[in-house]
Amino acid sequence: MKGGYVPQTDEAPMSMEQEAVIRRIRELLAVRLASDRRREEHSLRVADTAEALARTYGADVFAATAAGLIHDWDRLLSYEELVARAARYGVPLSGPPLLVAPLLHGPVAAVELQELFPELPDEVFQAVARHTTAAPDMSALDMVVFIADGIEPGRRGEYADRLRAMVGQASLREVFFACLTEALAFVIKSGRYVYPLAIESYNRYATIFQKGDS
Numbered sequence: 001m002k003g004g005y006v007p008q009t010d011e012a013p014m015s016m017e018q019e020a021v022i023r024r025i026r027e028l029l030a031v032r033l034a035s036d037r038r039r040e041e042h043s044l045r046v047a048d049t050a051e052a053l054a055r056t057y058g059a060d061v062f063a064a065t066a067a068g069l070i071h072d073w074d075r076l077l078s079y080e081e082l083v084a085r086a087a088r089y090g091v092p093l094s095g096p097p098l099l100v101a102p103l104l105h106g107p108v109a110a111v112e113l114q115e116l117f118p119e120l121p122d123e124v125f126q127a128v129a130r131h132t133t134a135a136p137d138m139s140a141l142d143m144v145v146f147i148a149d150g151i152e153p154g155r156r157g158e159y160a161d162r163l164r165a166m167v168g169q170a171s172l173r174e175v176f177f178a179c180l181t182e183a184l185a186f187v188i189k190s191g192r193y194v195y196p197l198a199i200e201s202y203n204r205y206a207t208i209f210q211k212g213d214s
């Protein structure tokens with residue numbers, strides 16, 4: 001799909017009810033992340049970026065904004081706490097507990113947020129779970145949130161500029177694959193354990209793009 005992508009810009013605006021839900025989430029987020037203002041600001045920027053991506057690529061703007069706001073809901077929990085909660089919820093660890101712990105805040109929050117925000121659709125919780133691990137079958141919303149986390153304006157560096165420049169020029173899957181590739185390259189270069197689901201996801205999309213079937 002290289003070269004021929006035409007961005008969509010006619011997504012319906014949010015309803016008044018949806019805007020009220022977003023306001024409530026923002027208020028609760030400020031309390032949840034009160035001890036780390038930078039993390040709260042990052043979440044607000046991810047929500048704005050996800051909203052813009054949803055408009056560009058025709059995903060659900062409300063779901064994208066909500067998922068962006070809450071994606072790091074459990075980011076401030078200790079690794080020990082994340083591992084304990086993952087075990088309690090039946091979230092698979094897929095590796096040595098303390099090595100996979102940095103990724104667990106996505107899947108663990110996805111379980112807890114369902115109770116906190118029953119008014120949100122399930123697809124939002126899936127996107128929260130997958131923003132750290134990715135998945136071989138990413139939905140448009142999953143990709144929007146994953147990309148937004150990687151390219152929000154607070155992310156600095158040549159790679160972030162290059163990924164931002166792809167938006168609207170390349171397909172959503174191409175931008176997602178580029179973000180995943182950058183993230184995994186960084187993890188590998190720093191000698192860290194790579195989460196198996198992320199590798200599986202990479203191979204799935206590499207297979208698609210190598211075949212030229214984007």
Ligand SMILES: Nc1ncnc2c1ncn2[C@@H]1O[C@H](COP(=O)(O)OP(=O)(O)O)[C@@H](O)[C@H]1O
Pocket residue numbers: 099102103131132133134149183184187192193194195198
């Ligand atoms: N060990 C890992 N295995 C696979 N992917 C990882 C790993 N660590 C980080 N990532 C990916 O890289 C992205 C960025 O990671 P990082 O910069 O550590 O987190 P943050 O987004 O919280 O700043 C993560 O959201 C995840 O997609």
